[in-house]
Amino acid sequence: MNIIDKAVMNSYHDMRVKEFGEGTVEALGWLDKTSQLSRFAMLAGIGDMNNHSVLDVGCGYGDLREYLGERYPDLHYSGLDQAGAFLAVASERYQLPNTTFLLGDFFTAELPHTDYVLLSGSLNYKSSDPDFIYKMISKLFNACEIACGFNLLSKINDPGGILMAYDPDKIMNHCLTLTDNVVLHNQYCDGDFTVWMYRK
Template sequence: MNSLTDTASIFRYHREMIAHYGNNNSHALGWRDDQSQLIRFQVLSQIGDLNHHSVMDVGCGHADLCPYLKAIYPDCRYLGVEQIPELLDRAIERYGHLPETLLFLGDFLTSPLPAADYVLASGSLNYSSSDPEFIYKAISKLFESSRVGFGFNLLRSVSQTGLLKAYNLDTIWAYCQELTTKAVLKDDYSEEDFTIFLYH
């Protein structure tokens, strides 16, 4: 889905952020601040009752979604997949000891994925791609990878052009409604972001 050039750009971007901000904060992940990350976690956590379900966080970064979800749903099983080794190492250091938690290295768009009840993508689909069909292929694959539902957020505006891409809400919503009649749109929590839940 992503070309080698696209992937190299993503690696370079995060390694530059780590070099500038260090690898112990949300800036390394490309978030403006912790609060902007937290708001998205709050919305994604509303996808359903995650207790006694497996949740796969694709492009998990430092896996900060893991303790957030476990505080609300202590009986959920968390799977985090991340393609950038430096980010994954920090995730394992922080949360690898938690029960029912598995963190592993992989590109969620090209690697085989374990089965999971829910799949969540927070910020990991916001990168520009040389493939104009990238976002549709990604949404379709990740929805198919879930047994119960898939939740993701996308930017609808970006402050500057470059690696991050904004998407037209109406276009994405129309595509999602072609995949399933069980879809929920949440677009009232941020002027720059929206979230969609797709259910089987």
């Protein structure tokens, strides 16, 4: 993403915060809490995260920390986001053991290696780089020691807006160039799909 892409994305979230309020799932771009949780449920099934490190890329308000913690109480969680305002809410909301929030531009910064790398919703924005999505998937997978999981949109209501839809088959084809152990889930939510990629 270039500086213009990022400015458009930041403006979009500023507008959502003004409309829906700071700390809401709608401010992050989700339709509602149910929409957010349906994605979290798919990511949480990628593997047993107890006693493992987890990197939540584009963590927003850190809500995935709470969701995963209820299922894997012994996980070690790090949330990374480029929006300081989001992280301020996350840090106040989730003052939990083995929990760290990091400020950084995950599009350009080197990602810390962790057992599980997860991403929910943060790759749904349009980019001026047609290969952006493939570069990011490779980057996410290279940072994981066990598995990487992410979700993408397969359908959008406003093609002229900020969001981007992807063909699951094309995404799968790219993932299979990185590992032959890839699982696609696309029956849980209309217009959305989740990919699990494993090292072994």
